[in-house]
Amino acid sequence: MKMYVAETEKSVKNIVVDDMILTTDMPTSAGSRMLDGYMSLFEAQAVTKLKEAGYTVYAKANTGEFNLDLLGETSYYGAVEADGKLTTAAAQAVKTGETMAAVTLEVNGSGARAAALSGLVYVKPTYGTVSRFGTIPAVCSGETVSVTAADAATAKEVLWAIKGHDDKDGTSLPQEKCVADEVKEIKKVAIAKSLAAGEDAAKLEAVKAKLTAQGVEVVEIDAGELLLAKPAWNILMSAELCNNVSKYDGVKYGYRTPNYTDLDQLYTNSRTEAFGYLTKSTVLFGSETLSEANYYKVYDKAQRIRRVISEYLMKTFGEFDAVLGLVSSKSEYTLAQAQENKYIAYDESLYIAPAMITGIPVVVTGGVQLMGAPLTEAALLALAETL
Amino acid sequence: MKYETVIGLEVHVELATKSKIFCSCSAEFGAEQNDHVCPACSGMPGMLPIVNKRVVDLGMTAGMMLNCDINRVTTFDKKSYYYPDLPNAYQTTQWFSPICVNGRVDIETSKGPKSIRIKQIHMEEDAGKLVHDDWTDTTLVDFNRTSVPLIEIVSQPDISSAEEAIAYLERLRDLLRFAKVSDCRWEQGSMRCDVNLSIRPEGSDVLGVRTEMKNMNSLSAITRAIKYEIARHTRALETGCEELVQETRRWDDNEGKSYAMRNKETAGDYRYFPDPNIMPVVIDDEWLDRIEKSLPELPEVKRARYIDEMGLSEYDADILASSRALCDVFEDALAVCGNAKETANWIITECMQVLNKKKMTADMLAISGTSLGQLIKLVMEDKVSRPNAKRILAAMFENDIPDVEAYAKQSGFIVSNDTSFIENIVKEVIAADPKSVADFKGGKEKALMALFGKCMKQLKGNANPQVLREILIAEINKI
Ligand SMILES: [Zn+2]
Numbered sequence: 069m070k071m072y073v074a075e076t077e078k079s080v081k082n083i084v085v086d087d088m089i090l091t092t093d094m095p096t097s098a099g100s101r102m103l104d105g106y107m108s109l110f111e112a113q114a115v116t117k118l119k120e121a122g123y124t125v126y127a128k129a130n131t132g133e134f135n136l137d138l139l140g141e142t143s144y145y146g147a148v149e150a151d152g153k154l155t156t157a158a159a160q161a162v163k164t165g166e167t168m169a170a171v172t173l174e175v176n177g178s179g180a181r182a183a184a185l186s187g188l189v190y191v192k193p194t195y196g197t198v199s200r201f202g203t204i205p206a207v208c209s210g211e212t213v214s215v216t217a218a219d220a221a222t223a224k225e226v227l228w229a230i231k232g233h234d235d236k237d238g239t240s241l242p243q244e245k246c247v248a249d250e251v252k253e254i255k256k257v258a259i260a261k262s263l264a265a266g267e268d269a270a271k272l273e274a275v276k277a278k279l280t281a282q283g284v285e286v287v288e289i290d291a292g293e294l295l296l297a298k299p300a301w302n303i304l305m306s307a308e309l310c311n312n313v314s315k316y317d318g319v320k321y322g323y324r325t326p327n328y329t330d331l332d333q334l335y336t337n338s339r340t341e342a343f344g345y346l347t348k349s350t351v352l353f354g355s356e357t358l359s360e361a362n363y364y365k366v367y368d369k370a371q372r373i374r375r376v377i378s379e380y381l382m383k384t385f386g387e388f389d390a391v392l393g394l395v396s397s398k399s400e401y402t403l404a405q406a407q408e409n410k411y412i413a414y415d416e417s418l419y420i421a422p423a424m425i426t427g428i429p430v431v432v433t434g435g436v437q438l439m440g441a442p443l444t445e446a447a448l449l450a451l452a453e454t455l
Numbered sequence: 456m457k458y459e460t461v462i463g464l465e466v467h468v469e470l471a472t473k474s475k476i477f478c479s480c481s482a483e484f485g486a487e488q489n490d491h492v493c494p495a496c497s498g499m500p501g502m503l504p505i506v507n508k509r510v511v512d513l514g515m516t517a518g519m520m521l522n523c524d525i526n527r528v529t530t531f532d533k534k535s536y537y538y539p540d541l542p543n544a545y546q547t548t549q550w551f552s553p554i555c556v557n558g559r560v561d562i563e564t565s566k567g568p569k570s571i572r573i574k575q576i577h578m579e580e581d582a583g584k585l586v587h588d589d590w591t592d593t594t595l596v597d598f599n600r601t602s603v604p605l606i607e608i609v610s611q612p613d614i615s616s617a618e619e620a621i622a623y624l625e626r627l628r629d630l631l632r633f634a635k636v637s638d639c640r641w642e643q644g645s646m647r648c649d650v651n652l653s654i655r656p657e658g659s660d661v662l663g664v665r666t667e668m669k670n671m672n673s674l675s676a677i678t679r680a681i682k683y684e685i686a687r688h689t690r691a692l693e694t695g696c697e698e699l700v701q702e703t704r705r706w707d708d709n710e711g712k713s714y715a716m717r718n719k720e721t722a723g724d725y726r727y728f729p730d731p732n733i734m735p736v737v738i739d740d741e742w743l744d745r746i747e748k749s750l751p752e753l754p755e756v757k758r759a760r761y762i763d764e765m766g767l768s769e770y771d772a773d774i775l776a777s778s779r780a781l782c783d784v785f786e787d788a789l790a791v792c793g794n795a796k797e798t799a800n801w802i803i804t805e806c807m808q809v810l811n812k813k814k815m816t817a818d819m820l821a822i823s824g825t826s827l828g829q830l831i832k833l834v835m836e837d838k839v840s841r842p843n844a845k846r847i848l849a850a851m852f853e854n855d856i857p858d859v860e861a862y863a864k865q866s867g868f869i870v871s872n873d874t875s876f877i878e879n880i881v882k883e884v885i886a887a888d889p890k891s892v893a894d895f896k897g898g899k900e901k902a903l904m905a906l907f908g909k910c911m912k913q914l915k916g917n918a919n920p921q922v923l924r925e926i927l928i929a930e931i932n933k934i
Contacts, residue, residue, distance in 0.1 A: 209731035314544035358726035
């Protein structure tokens with residue numbers, strides 16, 4: 069488990085944040101050689117709020133480069149494996165009891181997957197309820213500061229410590245929405261068949277059985293619309309990532325190649341030497357996506373699909389209090405698998421894409437995900453506590 | 456064959472806001488290099504853009520001054536390109552839904568009146584500045600100008616000569632300065648212009664090959680560049696000596712020539728897309744009303760009113776109406792003292808003199824019109840002498856003087872109406888200078904002036920000249 073550790077006394081309320089969340093007493097590197105050892109001049113709003121609430125942010129968990137990957141396998145600092153299985157440093161820190169919770173920037177599902185595969189509770193709150201100020205930008209229209217803990221009560225406690233309106237984030241929701249914690253009883257849950265195929269189908273059955281035993285009505289729905297989320301999300305993700313990492317050009321800070329004689333070489337060689345394969349591929353794909361020739365054919369279409377999925381989900385949440393699905397296709401991954409299929413994260417985003425693209429809240433528990441309407445994370449967490 | 460010229464102008468104007476467009480750094484010109492910089496405008500990861508509402512105010516103001524429609528929902532987009540003066544490697548601008556569209560600027564040239572249509576006005580951030588250090592042969596970057604707010608005013612290709620281009624730019628500058636949208640200083644780069652030009656056979660409705668000259672920064676250079684390009688295009692079409700290609704050219708004003716820029720510098724796919732960190736700006740009725748109410752009277756309307764209603768000369772009205780600052784001081788002062796001619800004189804003669812001494816322009820007149828009005832009133836009521844009033848005016852340029860009468864009293868500038876006090880001074884002066892008294896009595900008028908001057912000096916200028924003169928003659932006659 070690779071982590072930076074702050075020179076600070078540990079307390080009873082220790083929190084690990086991931087390498088996408090800026091701190092001023094530890095480097096923030098986004099898992100990238102480009103930002104190796106980068107010290108920020110300011111800290112994330114989430115970190116400030118944690119400190120204000122009496123938590124100690126004592127360590128920094130390694131991530132995949134810009135958190136785009138499956139489970140941290142693209143990190144410049146190496147992947148994290150436990151018992152031969154791939155996991156993230158943040159999830160492993162929670163699982164081993166090293167920390168009471170991990171606060172991470174969810175970009176492409178690695179946080180949700182790591183929690184599901186490690187049997188932890190994870191919550192990605194509604195977009196706009198936790199400030200993104202001070203997080204390394206990757207996919208700004210979807211990325212959300214999330215919490216992983218051993219149980220739902222702890223996840224809720226930590227999440228509510230970091231929620232809140234922030235004037236420094238233009239997409240931040242009004243305060244009353246950010247901290248809304250009305251718990252509506254969950255009576256009817258849908259299983260989205262489109263997100264139910266995978267090795268962990270048994271976990272879905274187990275959750276279904278528990279819900280039914282509690283008197284919750286569980287209905288299977290096709291939800292084929294949700295399959296559109298993956299390609300649309302991959303397009304939006306690559307476009308935004310491409311734009312967001314363009315500022316790392318070797319000029320101002322971060323990695324600068326020693327091999328250059330002119331400006332073009334400075335740019336090209338710095339980026340070639342410092343970015344890993346997944347970032348490079350995503351940049352190329354994103355650049356193509358946003359080109360004049362493709363903007364309306366590709367990027368704009370993905371934005372329209374985003375609206376279609378939002379409308380579909382809103383309609384579904386009119387009928388159901390939550391939608392259940394899997395988080396990944398397999399129940400475990402090895403480093404070799406992730407290295408063999410270099411674009412496995414693009415495939416596996418199938419499960420998390422609906423929530424990433426629409427900004428709805430997700431709670432992972434018992435190895436499956438519960439999606440809810442915007443601002444229903446309190447209800448989802450309350451339900452998770454009973455499972 | 457006869458050709459006609461088709462010109463469209465893209466004008467960049469730096470907005471007169473205190474702070475930058477997405478952070479709270481000062482937007483002021485002229486600071487030490489990299490003094491106005493923060494993590495946001497130097498492109499450090501983790502900062503999010505927060506739109507400065509004042510920028511939107513000024514964008515709307517510009518649109519209204521140029522008869523535009525205001526888009527009630529306006530969005531910001533990212534324009535990507537690599538250059539070391541652009542710290543994020545993208546510029547935040549408005550591509551899909553600019554704040555203003557479909558405007559009009561009316562100009563007047565030797566050929567008569569004409570309307571130039573405005574295609575759109577959009578808000579965006581400026582880039583930084585590269586500074587080459589010859590001594591160490593390195594290039595350094597100054598981020599002070601990064602994220603300073605700009606508007607870009609894009610005209611339709613309605614301009615057909617250098618004269619029209621200049622008339623359009625001058626009118627644009629007048630309107631924007633009047634509405635305090637920008638100080639529009641070519642020499643400081645707060646007004647810059649890109650010229651798009653093509654020519655075609657007269658009467659044709661097909662556009663010719665267009666060339667663009669970027670970042671022109673003076674009216675005379677623009678005139679020369681347009682004339683040069685028209686000649687170059689015409690020659691190319693007539694003789695075939697050169698193939699015209701659509702390109703960006705650099706104007707070298709010293710050589711009086713334009714040069715094709717390397718293709719690399721100009722060709723580009725900017726990969727525009729909406730900035731997900733900036734929510735669409737929604738302009739409601741209340742906001743629109745507030746800006747509409749803040750619009751100034753147009754300069755020509757003011758000029759006419761100064762002549763027709765206030766009886767000023769055309770000369771005075773022209774000078775006052777040339778600058779919003781002069782108009783503001785004039786109107787505020789007039790409201791207090793009630794004498795238009797006197798007020799105009801004080802501004803055009805006295806205030807301008809102080810400004811000239813300080814090497815400042817009329818736009819920089821920043822004294823309170825209300826205070827000036829109080830001062831003029833004191834002079835009109837013979838409570839303060841003119842020389843002392845000028846001293847008070849000079850003080851007004853240094854500090855705000857809200858109560859001019861109190862200030863005059865405190866500084867000993869109030870004219871004495873106490874004739875016995877004046878008589879005593881006069882007696883002392885006469886007694887000390889019997890020669891001048893004798894000279895005056897002997898018929899030398901100049902001797903009286905010498906005595907008058909000495910008395911005025913003793914009185915520190917605080918006497919009504921007429922009264923002093925009468926007392927002086929009376930006292931001499933007593934001898
Ligand atoms: Zn700044």
